[in-house]
Amino acid sequence: MAASISGYxxxxxxxxxxxxxxxxxxxxxxxxxxxxxxxxxxxxxxSAELLQVVEIHHHDPCAQxxxxxxxxxxxxxxxxxxxxxxxRKNVIGWYRFRRNTQQQMSFREQIIHKQLTQLLGVPDxxxxxxxxxxxxxxxxxxxxxxxxxxxxxxxQRITLSIPNLGNTSQQEYKVSSVPNTSLNYxxxxxxxGAEFFDKDGVMKDIRTIFQVYSALQDKLxxxxxxxxxxxxxxxxxxxxxxxxxxxxxxxxxKTAEEERRLREAQNADSHSTPEENTEPCEGSxxxxxxxxxxxxxxxxxTSPNPPSYTDLMSQDDxxxxxSSPPTSAALLPRPQAVGSPGHPTPGPxxxxxxxxxxxxxxxxxxxxxxxxxxxxYLGNGDGxxxxxxxxxxAGQEDDDDEEEDDEDEDSSEYENLVSxxxxxxxxxxxxxxQGRPAALSPDGDAHGSQAT
Amino acid sequence: xxNMSPEVALHRISPELRPLLxxxxxxxxxxxxxxxxxxxxxxxxxxxxxxxxxxCDRFKLHIPYAGETLKWDIIFxxxxxxxxxxxIFGEDAExxxxxxxxxxxxxxxxxxxxxxxxxxxxxIQQYHHYQCLRLRESSRLLFEYDSxxxxxxxxxxxxxxxxxxxxxxxxxxxxxxxxLPVDFSNIPIYLLKDTALxxxxxxxxxxxxxxxAEATQVFPKLYLSPSIEHALGGSxxxxxxxxxxxGCLIDYVxxxxxxxxNKVQYVIQGYHKRREYIAAFLxxxxxxxxxxxxxxxxxxxxxxxxxxxxxxxxxxLPLYFPRDQPTLTFQSVYxxxxxxxxxxxxxxxxxxxxxxxxxxxxxxxxxxxxSFIPQFQEGAFANGKL
Numbered sequence: 079m080a081a082s083i084s085g086y087x088x089x090x091x092x093x094x095x096x097x098x099x100x101x102x103x104x105x106x107x108x109x110x111x112x113x114x115x116x117x118x119x120x121x122x123x124x125s126a127e128l129l130q131v132v133e134i135h136h137h138d139p140c141a142q143x144x145x146x147x148x149x150x151x152x153x154x155x156x157x158x159x160x161x162x163x164x165x166r167k168n169v170i171g172w173y174r175f176r177r178n179t180q181q182q183m184s185f186r187e188q189i190i191h192k193q194l195t196q197l198l199g200v201p202d203x204x205x206x207x208x209x210x211x212x213x214x215x216x217x218x219x220x221x222x223x224x225x226x227x228x229x230x231x232x233x234q235r236i237t238l239s240i241p242n243l244g245n246t247s248q249q250e251y252k253v254s255s256v257p258n259t260s261l262n263y264x265x266x267x268x269x270x271g272a273e274f275f276d277k278d279g280v281m282k283d284i285r286t287i288f289q290v291y292s293a294l295q296d297k298l299x300x301x302x303x304x305x306x307x308x309x310x311x312x313x314x315x316x317x318x319x320x321x322x323x324x325x326x327x328x329x330x331x332k333t334a335e336e337e338r339r340l341r342e343a344q345n346a347d348s349h350s351t352p353e354e355n356t357e358p359c360e361g362s363x364x365x366x367x368x369x370x371x372x373x374x375x376x377x378x379x380t381s382p383n384p385p386s387y388t389d390l391m392s393q394d395d396x397x398x399x400x401s402s403p404p405t406s407a408a409l410l411p412r413p414q415a416v417g418s419p420g421h422p423t424p425g426p427x428x429x430x431x432x433x434x435x436x437x438x439x440x441x442x443x444x445x446x447x448x449x450x451x452x453x454x455y456l457g458n459g460d461g462x463x464x465x466x467x468x469x470x471x472a473g474q475e476d477d478d479d480e481e482e483d484d485e486d487e488d489s490s491e492y493e494n495l496v497s498x499x500x501x502x503x504x505x506x507x508x509x510x511x512q513g514r515p516a517a518l519s520p521d522g523d524a525h526g527s528q529a530t
Numbered sequence: 531x532x533n534m535s536p537e538v539a540l541h542r543i544s545p546e547l548r549p550l551l552x553x554x555x556x557x558x559x560x561x562x563x564x565x566x567x568x569x570x571x572x573x574x575x576x577x578x579x580x581x582x583x584x585x586c587d588r589f590k591l592h593i594p595y596a597g598e599t600l601k602w603d604i605i606f607x608x609x610x611x612x613x614x615x616x617x618i619f620g621e622d623a624e625x626x627x628x629x630x631x632x633x634x635x636x637x638x639x640x641x642x643x644x645x646x647x648x649x650x651x652x653x654i655q656q657y658h659h660y661q662c663l664r665l666r667e668s669s670r671l672l673f674e675y676d677s678x679x680x681x682x683x684x685x686x687x688x689x690x691x692x693x694x695x696x697x698x699x700x701x702x703x704x705x706x707x708x709x710l711p712v713d714f715s716n717i718p719i720y721l722l723k724d725t726a727l728x729x730x731x732x733x734x735x736x737x738x739x740x741x742x743a744e745a746t747q748v749f750p751k752l753y754l755s756p757s758i759e760h761a762l763g764g765s766x767x768x769x770x771x772x773x774x775x776x777g778c779l780i781d782y783v784x785x786x787x788x789x790x791x792n793k794v795q796y797v798i799q800g801y802h803k804r805r806e807y808i809a810a811f812l813x814x815x816x817x818x819x820x821x822x823x824x825x826x827x828x829x830x831x832x833x834x835x836x837x838x839x840x841x842x843x844x845x846x847l848p849l850y851f852p853r854d855q856p857t858l859t860f861q862s863v864y865x866x867x868x869x870x871x872x873x874x875x876x877x878x879x880x881x882x883x884x885x886x887x888x889x890x891x892x893x894x895x896x897x898x899x900x901s902f903i904p905q906f907q908e909g910a911f912a913n914g915k916l
Contacts, residue, residue: 099577100607143607149614150629150636178574179588179605185617188626216579 081204081225082239083134092221094139095175095208104139105162106171106206108132132170132204132236135259138162151189155197171204171225179209181224191228202227204236539570542586546611549643554591560651562689562709562735563594563753568650576607587611595654596661596691596707597737602653604646614638615646617653627656664692668702670745675706677780683711684783703741708783710734712790717761718801718826732758736770736786738779748773752786762793763849796850803888804828804847807856810888811845814896833863836903840864841910842872843899852884858895860906865914873914875906 095102115127138161140146146157162169172194174187183191183205195203205226212219225238241252258264276282536555543551551570558568569592575585587608593600603618614635619625629635634649665672671692679685687709693702714732733755741747752770754762770786804827811830812819820831820842830845842861848854858877865873880898882891 096578099581100609101576101605143610144613149638150632152629176605177576179576180603180618182618182623184603184605185619185626187616189629212579219579 079130079132079202079227079236080239081132081134081236082241085240085243087134087137088240088243091137091139091173091175091206092208094137096210096221098175101143101177102139102175103143104137104173105165105169106134106173106204107136107138107165107168108134108170109168110170110202130202132202134170134206135168136165137173138165147186147190147193151186151193153190153193153197158194158197166198169198169203170200171206173206173208175208175210177210178212181207181209181222183207183226183228188228195229202229206238536570539573539589542573542584543589544575544585544587544606544608544611546640547587547606547608550640550646551589553643553647554650558647558650560593560647560654561595562687562707562733563597568593576605577609581608591650593650593654595657596689597705597739598691600657612640614640614649619657622657622660625657625660627653627660631656658689661690661692665690665704667692668704671702671704671740674740674745674779677778678706678708678783681780683787684708687711703739705740706736706738706779708736708738708779710736710783710787710790712787712794714758714761714794716798717758717794718798734758734790736783738773738782745778746775748775750782750786752790762797796853800849800851800853801827803852806888807847807851807891808888810892811895814889814892834899836900836907839903839907841903841906845895852886855879855882855884858898860902862906862910862914864916865910866916867914873910875909877902 091104094104110130110132113129113131115129116124117127118124140161146161147153159166172191187205187207191203191205195201205228206223207226208221208223210219210221223238225236226234227236228234274281274283276285539555540548540552554568555570560568570589571592572590573586574588575581575583576587577585585608587606589604591602591604593602600622601620603620605616605618607613632649632652634645634652638649639645662675665675675688675690678688689707691705691707693704710733712734714734717732733753735753737751737753739749739751741749750770750773770789773782808822808827808830811832812822815832815834818832818834820833822830828847830847832843832845834841834843840863842863844859844861846857846859848856855878858880859874860877861872861874863872867873880902881894886894
């Protein structure tokens with residue numbers, strides 16, 4: 079059990095006591111509360127400690143001795159009520175002050191205490207004993223105080239702590255839980271409280287902060303929705319990409335077969351015409367996937383100069399289907415990727431998400447000059463762009479695609495992709511011839527026209 | 531202040547409380563041991579230190595009880611002298627008498643000077659009951675107590691102090707203080723008047739200390755009031771038999787009582803016997819008696835003449851006469867010893883029997899004188915100088 083008394087109450091009791099010319103007594107009003115401390119340590123799960131804390135808030139001095147008891151020490155309940163009135167329920171103990179006596183409960187005090195315990199119904203009624211000891215020559219006076227709980231058999235003395243009695247510059251000033259019952263204080267707070275508190279008694283600042291918090295939460299919810307939507311769009315696109323991939327693979331297989339057949343037929347016809355182009359072409363069918371980086375620009379067998387795009391387009395208008403699949407219609411010059419020496423650049427490239435552009439541009443052939451070597455198409459990166467697609471949910475990066483394509487041979491798959499078997503212009507054909515196995519027949523047939 | 535004389539205490543106490551303390555200090559005897567009166571120490575005041583004195587209103591009262599001294603604090607309020615006092619019972623923190631058993635507290639009358647003394651007596655009574663209750667912790671001692679209680683001779687004059695259990699050994703000790711019902715009234719006054727102190731009541735107290743609950747270590751002690759002690763012949767009178775092991779008080783105490791009674795009887799008888807002796811000598815020797823102790827009848831001096839030889843006979847009667855033989859000292863009136871004293875001879879053994887009455891003793895003495903004197907005379911002439 080612990081007990082505390084506020085400094086001002088204690089000094090008030092001392093003041094009353096010291097100014098009396100005889101013994102002095104009174105009642106202690108306050109609160110008793112239970113504190114439970116749960117401590118967790120390594121050795122045990124938890125241990126709860128119950129501590130009873132007695133707080134003395136006020137005191138009620140008696141005007142004279144024997145005011146509520148008689149000579150025999152019998153307590154009169156009427157007198158008690160007339161002294162305490164409605165404060166009776168707040169009584170947690172009583173006190174006595176006597177000079178120059180021992181710190182021990184006297185005979186009458188014990189008798190009174192027993193009766194008070196019963197009458198007031200407080201099982202652990204405390205008794206605060208003050209004794210004032212003076213030396214013989216009155217040079218030193220000591221005020222001693224002891225708090226008893228006489229209803230216990232053992233540990234009858236409790237330490238009474240007075241918060242902030244000491245050097246508060248070194249320690250923190252403790253705020254006690256003694257309620258402030260001053261009427262003046264309550265009045266002032268009531269008057270000025272409206273500036274800080276709203277009608278519910280909650281501090282205004284708290285409410286404002288809460289509003290900010292709510293707003294943030296709402297915004298977050300909205301963003302979540304947007305994220306969800308974009309995720310769905312991305313999913314759809316991803317599906318389409320996968321489908322196209324499958325188509326590409328299918329076509330690749332088909333063109334590969336056809337080229338093989340053609341080559342076999344060609345070889346049978348013309349053994350004597352070695353061509354730079356063909357050699358690598360020959361080699362290339364074997365390495366179906368790998369594309370050696372040719373130093374020389376690819377040329378269509380027919381002409382060393384790359385035909386202009388318009389020529390190509392004019393020649394093989396039919397190559398380009400009017401309704402080209404989105405993938406093949408990219409006729410825009412692709413930005414040159416760094417470090418890409420000369421991948422066969424189909425003028426039109428398939429761009430992952432730029433399909434719309436490609437489509438449109440691919441169809442209008444004249445608007446797009448194509449410089450074969452200078453615009454190496456590093457593949458739309460479908461092979462890679464799919465990767466890049468994967469990597470970039472929201473947007474495509476052309477740059478990324480091209481960079482990927484350095485290593486990614488699959489980009490040439492798109493070269494093979496001729497929109498529905500359309501034959502590409504010569505440029506594309508040459509490109510195809512360079513790297514693609516069976517991509518382009520020497521006669522300029524651009525099978526599996528590069529994707530445009 | 532310790533060992534404060536009562537007068538000093540009375541001087542320092544607040545005037546309104548003085549009468550109360552007066553009766554306590556001057557006349558206060560409580561309990562069996564009335565030889566030790568109540569003592570007051572540690573006078574303090576409950577007023578502010580600036581109050582001019584005398585204003586002491588609280589003090590410690592030392593009360594002898596069962597061989598112990600109780601030190602109780604008595605607290606008054608000088609500013610309210612009509613109010614009854616409060617008590618702190620020292621180390622007996624568990625002693626809490628019932629106020630209804632203290633009529634002088636319930637009906638406290640500050641105007642009655644005896645009120646405080648009476649209240650203290652009532653408290654002592656309650657304290658006695660409290661101690662008797664504590665005896666219940668030991669069945670053996672409780673038995674002792676109960677058996678004594680039944681005997682009206684001892685039951686009413688008993689003080690019990692049940693000591694605390696020794697916390698180390700768990701032993702329980704108790705002390706019984708019993709007033710022995712011995713009648714000292716017939717002791718000759720002269721014996722009792724010899725003490726310097728005011729004798730007060732003549733008591734013999736037997737204190738029996740039980741150092742353990744099983745009564746294996748029992749230490750009895752007899753206390754006599756100073757006059758009785760003197761009357762019975764000093765500290766040798768205090769020899770009592772040891773407590774028999776396995777015995778009990780109800781057997782032992784009467785034993786001691788009887789012993790003491792016998793001693794007292796002896797003394798009384800001795801007195802009478804001596805008186806008889808002296809009377810007989812007076813009648814036999816008539817004018818030969820020089821002087822005698824008329825109070826205690828312990829001495830007698832005779833001046834006798836035999837064949838013109840005068841001599842003195844000093845008779846010293848011992849305390850336990852007639853058991854013990856009187857001493858006869860013959861003294862020559864003529865002869866001196868070298869040291870300037872009268873030549874004398876002491877005779878301790880001569881024909882004597884305690885069964886003779888006074889007359890017989892006188893006659894025999896006379897006969898002895900006659901037979902001894904020639905010897906003495908020769909001796910005196912031979913050894914003494916004129």
